[in-house]
Amino acid sequence: MHIVLLSGGSGKRLWPLSNDVRSKQFIKLFRREDGSYESMVQRVYRQIMAVDADATVTIATSKAQVSALHNQLGGDVGICVEPCRRDTFPAIALASAYLADVRHIDPEEPVVVCPVDPYVGEDYFEALRELSRQADKGEANLVLMGIEPTYPSEKYGYILPESAEHTAFVKAFREKPTEDVAREYIEQGALWNGGVFAFKLRYMLGKAHELFDFADYQDLFARYGEMAKISFDYAVAEKEKKIQVQRFSGEWKDMGTWNTLTEAMEEPVIGKGMMNKECSGVHIVNEMDVPVLAMGLHDVVISASPEGILVSDKGQSSYIKPFVDSFEQQVMFAEKSWGSFKIVDVEERSLTIKVTLNAGHSMNYHSHKSRDEVWTVIAGEGRAVVDGQQRRIGVGDVVTMPAGCRHTVFADTELKMIEVQLGEDITVRDKQKFELD
Amino acid sequence: MHIVLLSGGSGKRLWPLSNDVRSKQFIKLFRREDGSYESMVQRVYRQIMAVDADATVTIATSKAQVSALHNQLGGDVGICVEPCRRDTFPAIALASAYLADVRHIDPEEPVVVCPVDPYVGEDYFEALRELSRQADKGEANLVLMGIEPTYPSEKYGYILPESAEHTAFVKAFREKPTEDVAREYIEQGALWNGGVFAFKLRYMLGKAHELFDFADYQDLFARYGEMAKISFDYAVAEKEKKIQVQRFSGEWKDMGTWNTLTEAMEEPVIGKGMMNKECSGVHIVNEMDVPVLAMGLHDVVISASPEGILVSDKGQSSYIKPFVDSFEQQVMFAEKSWGSFKIVDVEERSLTIKVTLNAGHSMNYHSHKSRDEVWTVIAGEGRAVVDGQQRRIGVGDVVTMPAGCRHTVFADTELKMIEVQLGEDITVRDKQKFELD
Numbered sequence: 026m027h028i029v030l031l032s033g034g035s036g037k038r039l040w041p042l043s044n045d046v047r048s049k050q051f052i053k054l055f056r057r058e059d060g061s062y063e064s065m066v067q068r069v070y071r072q073i074m075a076v077d078a079d080a081t082v083t084i085a086t087s088k089a090q091v092s093a094l095h096n097q098l099g100g101d102v103g104i105c106v107e108p109c110r111r112d113t114f115p116a117i118a119l120a121s122a123y124l125a126d127v128r129h130i131d132p133e134e135p136v137v138v139c140p141v142d143p144y145v146g147e148d149y150f151e152a153l154r155e156l157s158r159q160a161d162k163g164e165a166n167l168v169l170m171g172i173e174p175t176y177p178s179e180k181y182g183y184i185l186p187e188s189a190e191h192t193a194f195v196k197a198f199r200e201k202p203t204e205d206v207a208r209e210y211i212e213q214g215a216l217w218n219g220g221v222f223a224f225k226l227r228y229m230l231g232k233a234h235e236l237f238d239f240a241d242y243q244d245l246f247a248r249y250g251e252m253a254k255i256s257f258d259y260a261v262a263e264k265e266k267k268i269q270v271q272r273f274s275g276e277w278k279d280m281g282t283w284n285t286l287t288e289a290m291e292e293p294v295i296g297k298g299m300m301n302k303e304c305s306g307v308h309i310v311n312e313m314d315v316p317v318l319a320m321g322l323h324d325v326v327i328s329a330s331p332e333g334i335l336v337s338d339k340g341q342s343s344y345i346k347p348f349v350d351s352f353e354q355q356v357m358f359a360e361k362s363w364g365s366f367k368i369v370d371v372e373e374r375s376l377t378i379k380v381t382l383n384a385g386h387s388m389n390y391h392s393h394k395s396r397d398e399v400w401t402v403i404a405g406e407g408r409a410v411v412d413g414q415q416r417r418i419g420v421g422d423v424v425t426m427p428a429g430c431r432h433t434v435f436a437d438t439e440l441k442m443i444e445v446q447l448g449e450d451i452t453v454r455d456k457q458k459f460e461l462d
Numbered sequence: 463m464h465i466v467l468l469s470g471g472s473g474k475r476l477w478p479l480s481n482d483v484r485s486k487q488f489i490k491l492f493r494r495e496d497g498s499y500e501s502m503v504q505r506v507y508r509q510i511m512a513v514d515a516d517a518t519v520t521i522a523t524s525k526a527q528v529s530a531l532h533n534q535l536g537g538d539v540g541i542c543v544e545p546c547r548r549d550t551f552p553a554i555a556l557a558s559a560y561l562a563d564v565r566h567i568d569p570e571e572p573v574v575v576c577p578v579d580p581y582v583g584e585d586y587f588e589a590l591r592e593l594s595r596q597a598d599k600g601e602a603n604l605v606l607m608g609i610e611p612t613y614p615s616e617k618y619g620y621i622l623p624e625s626a627e628h629t630a631f632v633k634a635f636r637e638k639p640t641e642d643v644a645r646e647y648i649e650q651g652a653l654w655n656g657g658v659f660a661f662k663l664r665y666m667l668g669k670a671h672e673l674f675d676f677a678d679y680q681d682l683f684a685r686y687g688e689m690a691k692i693s694f695d696y697a698v699a700e701k702e703k704k705i706q707v708q709r710f711s712g713e714w715k716d717m718g719t720w721n722t723l724t725e726a727m728e729e730p731v732i733g734k735g736m737m738n739k740e741c742s743g744v745h746i747v748n749e750m751d752v753p754v755l756a757m758g759l760h761d762v763v764i765s766a767s768p769e770g771i772l773v774s775d776k777g778q779s780s781y782i783k784p785f786v787d788s789f790e791q792q793v794m795f796a797e798k799s800w801g802s803f804k805i806v807d808v809e810e811r812s813l814t815i816k817v818t819l820n821a822g823h824s825m826n827y828h829s830h831k832s833r834d835e836v837w838t839v840i841a842g843e844g845r846a847v848v849d850g851q852q853r854r855i856g857v858g859d860v861v862t863m864p865a866g867c868r869h870t871v872f873a874d875t876e877l878k879m880i881e882v883q884l885g886e887d888i889t890v891r892d893k894q895k896f897e898l899d
Contacts, residue, residue, distance in 0.1 A: 040755075299785055303778055314808055315478075315768065316789050320782060321775030325759070329771055333752040334764070336773050341740055341758030348736055352753050369806035370816050370880065371751055374857070375840035377816070377880050379807050397858050399838045401882045403812035420811070421834050421884050423860050443807065443814050445838045445880050447858050 026077050026157050027130055029105075029120045031113070031220075032066065032086035032094070032141040038282055040349040041332040042310065044356055049280065050141050051093045051360065054310065056291050065142050065280060067097050076150035081128065084141070085120040092362035096383075103128065108249045113220075114260040115252040118233035119245055124226055126242035132227035135160035139170075139221040144289040148275035153221070156271055159192060160223035165269040167262060168223045169195065171216025173274040177207035180279070182258070183215040186270050195268045198258070216270060219277065222262070232261050283308075283326045283335070283342035298327070306339065331357040331367055363388065364436070369443075376446040382407070382436035390433040390461040396448030398432075400424040405440035409433070410461065431459055463514045463594050464567055466542075466557045468550070468657075469503065469523035469531070469578040475719055477786040478769035479747065481793055486717065487578050488530045488797065491747065493728050502579050502717060504534050513587035518565065521578070522557040529799035533820075540565065545686045550657075551697040552689040555670035556682055561663055563679035569664035572597035576607075576658040581726040585712035590658070593708055596629060597660035602706040604699060605660045606632065608653025610711040614644035617716070619695070620652040623707050632705045635695070653707060656714065659699070669698050720745075720763045720772070720779035735764070743776065768794040768804055792890075800825065801873070806880075813883040819844070819873035827870040827898040833885030835869075837861040842877035846870075847898065868896055 032050055039049040053062035063071065066084075073080050083103040084094055087110060094104055105123040107116055117138060124130045135157045143149075152170060159168045171184045182201055186193035198218070199210055237252050239245040262268065280286050287308040293300070296311030300319035311317045312330040319327060326342055328335045333352065337345065358367040363386035370377035380400075382388070390410065400409070406419045411432045418424060418434070426432045428448065434440065469487055476486040490499035500508065503521075510517050520540040521531055524547060531541055542560040544553055554575055561567045572594045580586075589607060596605045608621045619638055623630035635655070636647055674689050676682040699705065717723050724745040730737070733748030737756035748754045749767040756764060763779055765772045770789065774782065795804040800823035807814035817837075819825070827847065837846070843856045848869045855861060855871070863869045865885065871877065 041752075299788070301778065301781065301785065303775070311771075313771070315770040315794065316791070317771045317773065318477075318782060318785050318789075319773050320785075321778030322762070322773060325773070327771070327773050329766075331752065334748075334750070334754045334766055334771060336754065336756050336759060336762070336764050338740070338758030341738065344738065345755060345757060348738065348755050348757075351736070352755075354752070357752065367807075369814065370804075370840075372840055372878065375878075377806065377814075377840070379814070399858070399860055401836045401838070403807075403809055403814070403882060403884065421836070421862075423836055423862060425858075425860060441809065441812075443880065443882050445840060447840065 026079075026154055027081040027124065027134060027136045027226075028073060028083070028153065029117070029124070029136060029138045030066075030069065030082065030084045030141045031116060031138065032084050032090055036281075037346050037349040038343070039286065039328075040345060041330040041335055042312065042328055044332050044359075047093065047359060048090060049286075051090075051097060054286070054290060054295060055144075062295065064097055065144070066094065069141055069145075070098055070102070072145070072147055072150050076147055077154065081124075081130065083120060083124060083128070085116050093360050095362040096360050108246060111249065111252050112254040113257040114236070114255045115249065117229065117257050118237065118252070119242075119249060121226060121229040121233055122239070122242035122245045125230060130226055132225070132230060134226055135223050136226050136229070137221070137223045140219070142280050143219065144276070144278040144280050146276045149273065149277060152271070152273045152275065153223075156221070156223040159269065159271060160225060163225070164267075165194070166224060166228050166267045167265050167269070168192075169262070169268065169270045170219055170221035170273050171270040172219045172277050173272060174207075174211050174215070174217050177204050177211055178217065179204055179207060180281075182218040183207070183210045184218050184270050185210070185213060185215045186272075189214055192269055192271045195270050198263050216272060218258075219279075229261075236260060283328070283337060283345075284339045287326050287339065296329075362386070364439075374447065374449060374451075376451050378444045378446065379403075380442045380444050382434065382440040382442075384436055384439050387435040388433045390431055390459045392429055392431045392457050392459070393446075393448075393455045394457070395428055395450050395455050396446050397428050398426040398447070399445045400426075400434070400442045401445075403441045403443055405436060405438040407434050407436045407438070407440040410435075433461065463516075463591055464518040464561065464571060464573045464663075465510060465520070465590065466554070466561070466573060466575045467503075467506065467519065467521045467578045468553060468575065469521050469527055473718075474783050474786040475780070476723065476765075477782060478765055478767040478772055479749065481769050481796075484530065484796060485527060486723075488527075488534060491723070491727060491732060492581075499732065501534055502581070503531065506578055506582075507535055507539070509582070509584055509587050513584055514591065518561075518567065520557060520561060520565070522553050522560075530797050532799045533797055545683060548686065548689050549691040550694040551673070551692045552686065554666065554694050555674065555689070556679075556686060558663060558666040558670055559676070559679035559682050562667060567663055569662070569667060571663055572660050573663050573666070574658070574660045577656070579717045580656065581713075581715040581717050583713045586710065586714065589708070589710045589712065590660075593658070593660040596706065596708055597662060600662070601704075602631070603661060603665050603704045604702050604706070605629075606699070606705065606707045607656055607658035607710050608707040609656045609714050610709060611644075611648050611652070611654050614641050614648055615654065616641055616644060617718075619655040620644070620647045621655050621707050622647070622650060622652045623709075626651055629706055629708045632707050635700050653709065655695075656716075673697060720765070720774060720782075721776045724763050724776065733766075799823070801876075811884065811886060811888075813888050815881045815883065816840075817879045817881050819871065819877045819879075821873055821876050824872040825870045827868055827896045829866055829868045829894050829896070830883075830885075830892045831894070832865060832887050832892050833883050834865050835863040835884070836882045837863075837871070837879045838882075840878045840880055842873060842875040844871050844873045844875070844877040847872075870898065 042052045043049045050065040183199040185196040294309045297316040298309035303321040306324035310328040364382040479489045480486045487502040522542045620636040622634045731746045734753040735746035740758040743761035747765040801819040
């Protein structure tokens with residue numbers, strides 16, 4: 026099976042856990058059998074591999090997520106990077122060209138596209154295989170997954186099938202309705218459109234060429250910014266006559282808001298947290314080192330991270346975005362392919378950061394125009410290079426780097442350092458990269 | 463007017479703002495006219511001075527609070543330090559001996575004792591002067607303030623006066639009652655006992671000598687631990703026949719729990735915080751650098767500090783103590799006479815602390831057996847002494863101190879440093895102090 030996972034943008038709807046650089050799909054919220062936690066993207070990748078160990082998985086995403094994907098899934102996962110943000114059709118067109126020209130997949134083979142963020146069981150992945158097999162048959166150009174509605178949701182588009190059979194041709198599509206209208210659709214046998222579909226690669230390449238003139242993947246990548254912002258549903262699905270839908274009635278939860286996310290959490294508290302017996306329907310997700318105490322609350326989600334603290338009635342948690350957008354705040358922590366960082370102190374003319382480098386990784390060789398830096402190693406071993414001079418460093422060693430000096434560090438083991446940045450105008454933009462001789 | 467303010471123990475009932483080293487009376491929660499904030503102790507001290515600029519103020523407290531008191535009130539405030547924790551009668555006896563023997567107050571003069579933590583207006587301090595004048599008259603040995611009850615509280619003891627006059631002799635005392643019994647007391651004209659009273663100094667010195675044999679203040683201080691733990695009400699007030707009560711009907715709020723504390727807050731948010739319109743009765747007190755967002759909550763207090771995060775229904779906020787006691791946590795921040803510290807990162811074998819020294823202050827000259835330390839100066843100027851060698855330090859300078867070396871720093875301006883502690887067993891007990899030659 027060839028799967029394209031669409032890994033969407035940086036969402037603030039799960040603030041303070043998600044931010045401009047960490048999308049919700051990278052938050053480790055789901056308990057594995059061994060007691061550790063995995064993220065949505067780790068979970069879905071593991072589930073695909075459990076169902077089909079030979080599956081070709083390609084993640085279509087933005088440049089900003091590449092580090093996090095490699096960090097969480099390892100270096101081998103196939104990633105198709107969008108050079109800039111367009112809509113779903115350009116993303117799928119680019120991924121299709123990537124599959125054909127970079128991964129050399131036979132254009133007659135079926136491909137399944139699905140978003141990375143629903144919370145599902147393994148039966149969902151069995152359903153994807155069925156979708157793939159159905160596309161392979163060639164009865165239709167496009168085979169959609171239709172999710173059997175559990176309530177008259179206003180959040181999804183609906184698919185009206187010709188019949189109530191497991192696989193049926195599509196009669197019509199319906200936009201996100203009001204609750205009353207959704208109820209009518211469901212009476213008519215409509216299914217939720219979860220954005221999951223399968224097709225033969227040749228078909229999608231054809232659609233891509235119809236809508237945009239390009240030579241191959243490299244050419245499309247180079248000129249990606251010229252493509253119109255157009256959704257896959259509008260550009261392809263709603264115009265296609267030979268289109269089928271296949272029913273899916275298993276577990277399927279959209280993890281878009283705290284409300285739905287907490288429904289999928291197996292335990293009420295992740296991280297340091299405690300609540301009294303008078304609490305009901307309370308979830309605590311705490312990424313800080315200090316405890317959260319909840320007393321006498323009902324249907325409330327509390328989440329704390331280095332970015333901030335959310336305390337929300339679960340129903341109201343869908344409305345946090347405009348408030349979060351109004352916070353003018355720098356990114357306080359991030360996971361990168363090389364490790365992670367966390368801002369631990371902010372002063373007018375200094376910034377103190379805990380930097381963790383994974384073993385075998387290093388920073389870019391770089392310098393800053395307007396700030397000095399001091400590293401104090403707090404764990405691990407490595408090698409620092411300052412203006413071409415390499416030295417071994419370990420716990421307690423201090424490296425001072427005046428503005429202008431070129432520097433990097435290699436982690437021989439996991440390496441943790443406290444980095445103090447000092448200057449009048451500290452900004453992430455003040456960074457020049459160099460090749461290391 | 464001579465006033466003794468009783469500044470009580472470290473309370474966890476206002477966690478996470480109060481902790482083992484910071485008592486609730488030092489938390490800056492009350493807005494001054496200039497927009498800055500003051501603590502309970504700063505507010506009460508300012509109010510006393512506004513009513514009587516010549517008042518002699520003595521704060522009776524424990525050793526642990528001396529730094530914070532000097533830090534918030536300046537070096538000139540009179541502090542009578544209890545060598546160890548006893549009950550209210552020993553504390554008042556010691557304060558009386560201090561007034562007589564250290565401050566040389568005439569034993570015929572009246573003294574007013576009151577707790578440091580009620581939230582009151584200036585009329586309260588006028589009432590204290592009246593209490594003092596009444597004690598001066600000598601009609602009674604002890605004159606209590608009786609607060610006119612606003613509801614049948616179970617939290618206070620009650621005083622039954624002989625008559626409904628403004629000043630009356632006391633008929634009887636009643637212990638903290640149930641709500642129904644409180645209602646009966648109030649029908650009988652009973653008043654709340656807020657622990658405020660006045661007496662002539664000679665009277666209290668006599669009571670002290672009756673109950674404990676001592677020569678003078680120095681002797682009492684030296685043998686303070688031998689005194690019985692006995693409350694002032696039990697030892698003196700309830701046994702006194704010549705005792706009056708004076709009514710007070712002004713604003714008086716006990717700041718013991720989050721519920722009552724938030725009633726006294728003039729605005730719903732202190733620090734970085736935001737709430738949507740669906741919130742009602744919500745208070746946010748945030749001492750962190752990152753924002754708190756509250757959505758759709760009712761009658762909830764949210765407080766965040768480097769110690770942790772509390773989210774509590776206001777009614778339930780009186781019950782936090784056992785939960786807070788169960789958190790095994792080091793003190794994450796503290797204010798000292800010399801400045802403040804805040805732990806910004808905790809690792810297994812390192813601790814990173816932001817240290818702020820006030821201008822003109824220094825640390826003790828000290829060493830550590832089992833840890834190395836590194837300072838990086840992030841603001842200000844000063845002088846570091848390491849093993850007897852002094853050097854000037856400023857922004858960007860690094861001082862490394864291996865285990866065993868003696869060190870201190872003098873702040874010539876306000877001085878801020880990031881201190882990295884490194885070792886197998888980092889503990890506050892690992893500290894040897896030395897005289898600096």
